[in-house]
Amino acid sequence: MNRDRLYLGIVMALIVSAVIYASYGLLNSEKEGTHHVVSVIVSNSGSDRWNAFKEGLNQGADEVGLYLNVVSAPAFTRVEEEYGIIRRELENGADGVVVALCNTADPDGRLSELVPEDRIVLIDSDLDLEGGHALVQPDAQAIGAAIAQMILDEKETVGKTIGVLTGNQQTLSGRQRLEGFRKKIEAAGREIRFCAETDQAFLEEMGHAPDILAALDSDAMEMALDYLTEGGQISDCSLYGEGRSERAIYYLDRGRIQGMVVPDEYAMGYESAQLIQKQLEHTESSTTQIETGFISVTKEKMYDKEAEKILFPVVH
DSSP states (O other), X not given: OHHHHHHHHHHHHHHHHHHHHHHHHHHHHHHHOOXXXXXXXXXXXXXXXXXXXXXXXXHXXXXXXXXXXXXXXXXXXSHHHHHHHHHHHHHTTOSEEEEOOSOOOOTTOHHHHHSOGGGEEEESOOOSSOOOOEEEEEOHHXXXXXXXXXXXXXXXXTTOOEEEEOOOTTSHHHHHHHHHHHHHHHHTTOOEEEEEOSHHHHHHHGGGOOSEEEEOSHHHHHHHHIIIIISOOOOOOEEEEEOOSHHHXXXXXXXXXXXXXXXXXXXXXXXXXXXXXXXXXXXOOSOOEXXXXXXXXXXXXXXXXXXXXXXXXXXX
């Protein structure tokens, strides 16, 4: 009889424990709230230049409980392509989007019609007109000036010709990079021989290569490296610019790139995840535009502690 009572007592205790555990789980899940689904839309999303950004994005999403979908996308040439993907992702159930626009004009406010401002974070692509969108990006004009300063720090620049591969001038940040670069160079009394945006214009100018070539964004750096390392062309021009890809870091280490500005894209990804969560949760915050940093680095300093944090980010 005592054995039966003991057995019944154990069974009852297990049942009570299960009920308490289930109730706790239900209450706890209500506290945690909904896990939002966010689509990330960037040009040429499979490129390794986005690796650091994705690492930061994943870290930030893990901390706040976001479900991320980095959309497989080509290199965008028209903003309509991006808008079409944004529309598709929202129709398929995405709660919000993180987007790097290839064209920031948006004169008719089409972006706000497509997606409410509290469901989108822009990265490195502020709109030409103030639209009140949440934004995460480095100071583009300061990046342009930093590239120019690295050139001016080179010995014997007086009398040398300077060519510029501008990168995408359809974005506000692209134009700000060029503005920052031009102001710094011209203030130092140097002249810019050419500014080229497209492959064709660049190839035509490189028929008579400048002494110094500046590539003002990551895509421009890849274009310059294509010409200088893979096209069989012979040119000893010094190369400076913005870079982020593993390839660019490799050529910095090899000395083919003399100096490189590297945005902290890990931080840009992390802050983007944190900010879109606040947008979707309608969390009160006075900060909806976040400026991330960058470093200027040469071969000699690329393994310094501070440089390694940005060149080779590791999620802890």
